[in-house]
Amino acid sequence: MAQPQSHHRRNHLLASLAPADLSALESHLEALELPLRHVVEAANKPIKHVYFPTSGIVSVVASGPKDRKIEVGIIGREGMSGVSIVLGDDRSPHETFVQIAGDGLRIAADRLRHAMQASASMRLCFSQYAQAFMVQTAHTALANGRAKVEERLARWLLMAHDRLDGDEIPLTHEFLALMLGVRRAGVTTTLHMVETRALVSLERGRIMVLDREGLEELGNGVYGVPEAEYRRLTGWRGKSPR
Numbered sequence: 001m002a003q004p005q006s007h008h009r010r011n012h013l014l015a016s017l018a019p020a021d022l023s024a025l026e027s028h029l030e031a032l033e034l035p036l037r038h039v040v041e042a043a044n045k046p047i048k049h050v051y052f053p054t055s056g057i058v059s060v061v062a063s064g065p066k067d068r069k070i071e072v073g074i075i076g077r078e079g080m081s082g083v084s085i086v087l088g089d090d091r092s093p094h095e096t097f098v099q100i101a102g103d104g105l106r107i108a109a110d111r112l113r114h115a116m117q118a119s120a121s122m123r124l125c126f127s128q129y130a131q132a133f134m135v136q137t138a139h140t141a142l143a144n145g146r147a148k149v150e151e152r153l154a155r156w157l158l159m160a161h162d163r164l165d166g167d168e169i170p171l172t173h174e175f176l177a178l179m180l181g182v183r184r185a186g187v188t189t190t191l192h193m194v195e196t197r198a199l200v201s202l203e204r205g206r207i208m209v210l211d212r213e214g215l216e217e218l219g220n221g222v223y224g225v226p227e228a229e230y231r232r233l234t235g236w237r238g239k240s241p242r
Contacts, residue, residue: 007031007105010054012078012236013129014105021122024115029105034058034098040081041096049106050082056102057163059179060137061095070144070181073137074099076163078236079129085109086116086126099179100160100170128233136226143222144181149190152180154219157200157209162227162238167209194218212239 008014008029014022029052034040040051040058051058053076060073072094075081084092090109116123143152156179160169173191177184191207194200199214200207209215216223230236 007054007103008052010077011052011080011105013080013125013234014052016235017125018121021115021119021125024119024122025107025112028107028111028115030107031103031105034102034104036098036101038098039095040098041092041094043093043095044091046090047082047085047092047109050080050085050109050112051104051106052080053077053102053104055165056098056104057100057160058096059099061097061178062093063095069178071179072140073133074159074163075133078163078230078234078238079133080126082109082112083130083133085112086123086130099175100164125234132226132230132233135229139222139226147220147222149180149182149186150193150218151220151222153187153190153194154199154215155223156180157207158212158215158219158223158238158240161209161212161215162240169207169209170205171207172205216240 008022008026014025017025034051034053034056041047043063055077058075058081059071060075061069062072063069081096084090116126143155147155153176156176157169160171161167173184173187177187180187191200191202195202197214199211199218200209227238227240
């Protein structure tokens with residue numbers, strides 16, 4: 001496993017910190033693998049560690065009665081878990097777990113609190129990320145409530161594509177159904193429609209993005225506003241040329 005000192009540059013948020021702020025965190029960052037389904041935050045439990053992914057994707061999932069679940073946000077190498085810590089709390093009602101395996105860095109939540117208390121510039125950096133993440137979750141709610149399934153699927157694929165190297169997205173239809181809050185059969189039908197339009201190719205357990213601009217067009221405007229906020233607030237941008 002790479003040492004944190006060489007690893008942190010792969011996480012945009014850490015790399016964007018002022019040198020003194022990064023120095024305050026470096027010795028406390030632990031490099032680790034993030035295997036599929038690894039729980040980053042348990043619902044309604046004190047957060048012990050804050051994670052900074054360097055590859056892969058972490059999913060924030062809200063749960064309701066009768067085990068109803070839907071994804072409300074995703075985190076990749078652009079950001080961090082533990083937004084509740086940044087905002088002064090110690091827990092969240094949502095579960096956060098690894099959706100696409102990768103690597104990352106973590107720091108004890110108490111260490112991060114202490115470092116933020118000592119640095120106004122670090123607080124500002126992480127607070128601006130928290131604002132961008134909240135815009136993402138708000139637009140996820142908008143998409144889930146108002147957009148067609150194919151528009152929501154296109155948005156999700158674009159968001160995942162932004163956070164991964166290359167064009168391959170390793171996901172099963174079952175997992176996508178949870179992410180989009182629809183039945184698996186609906187995801188399969190929609191994916192085949194998207195494949196017929198030559199926007200993606202499908203293989204067992206993975207989706208290959210073939211035409212990003214076509215996916216943006218299919219998304220019909222549901223992708224883009226949070227991405228613009230990430231650029232404005234944190235300087236991070238995905239793969240879209242816009």
